[in-house]
Amino acid sequence: MNGAARTTAREVARDAVRAMLAEVALDLFRRDGFDNVTINHLAAAAGVSRSTVLRYFGTKEDVVLGALDAHGEQVAVALRARPPDENDWTALRHALDIVVEIYRQDPAAALATTRLVLATPALHTRQWEKQHSWRPALTQALAERGASPRPGAVTLSVRAAAALDCLNIAIAHWAKSDGTLNLADLLDEAFAALTL
Amino acid sequence: MNGAARTTAREVARDAVRAMLAEVALDLFRRDGFDNVTINHLAAAAGVSRSTVLRYFGTKEDVVLGALDAHGEQVAVALRARPPDENDWTALRHALDIVVEIYRQDPAAALATTRLVLATPALHTRQWEKQHSWRPALTQALAERGASPRPGAVTLSVRAAAALDCLNIAIAHWAKSDGTLNLADLLDEAFAALTL
């Protein structure tokens, strides 16, 4: 069998190289600015070829934002796990605690990366693209929960989208405070903004 | 004198060329797909040089989305013009009628462009970037209105962001219905999704 969960030596090596590349890249990006570091620089600094960098990360942005892809599915799973009697907005708020927890585990790294993303239009944009791709999954998860007469697609999409905006705005303010404010509190404040 | 409002012959010519380029481009994009039309193709089809195309529109995306820049400021102005006793959410909804009206004036063109944008990741992304740049102005407009104890920046930012999401989702569903549904109604439905 040894299906998808099997970790071969090759896969271990791949992950190690990938992590090394990302680390070298983050150092360079933070020091010189994302736009001033070419893929050639990065490859030279990491001791690999340009081809290899592009093979590990499809785009330059994904060197920074590669980890983001997994979060969307995690949030959708968390959303499905919320009690059915919870209203959509409360359920979304709690589902996003997954992300808050990720930030809480390594605030320094999260802060550095967040600053880099917010300071770099290309990264900011790519981050939105990734989060935008979460929306259908969140909308679907909302559609499958709670009382029988569910709202229409427009309503559920808006709620999912607004929740993601709350997350981003809370994170942006958290970064602006140099991580001194509490991210969960900021997220609560953001969510409260739409309970009119 | 003859300040910013003066329209010289040169400016008229510039606008005419710009409009011609955009028209030729839209035809090509819709026929062959945005990604399959290079700037060289476009320039040849319009009978100008590549340099000229790039000079009129800084990027290929802006050939399609050039008109979008003006909308943001219009919405912000409309928002400031709403009665002070209106709550933020209602005021935002009415401010967006400016955009609804633009769509209502030429539904066929709006529908074609919207379809193109939704079908082209690069355009969709660039559209978000432009709309995202409206947010500070909208947040500022919100901060200047209504009762004295105004909410914090997080709250106002979230409201502005959510309103833009409502607009986009309403427009997307309107396009999906081939323009048969009423955009204003869809926008109402979207806004209602967040009155919990």
Add this chain to the structure above:
DNA sequence: GCTACGGTGACACCGAGTATCACCTCCCCA
């Protein structure tokens, strides 16, 4: 030991976007 396969590097290539230069046209002023 031989072979087949995955990872790598080294190209060549394309297209977007930037910068620069020469030319040309039109307008203004002498």
Add this chain to the structure above:
DNA sequence: TGGGGAGGTGATACTCGGTGTCACCGTAGC
């Protein structure tokens, strides 16, 4: 009316991100 300046255009060269291809090399498996 002739000259000069300014703005628009085309041509060219360049950088860089991203794709595709090919040959090489190590390792795993027979």
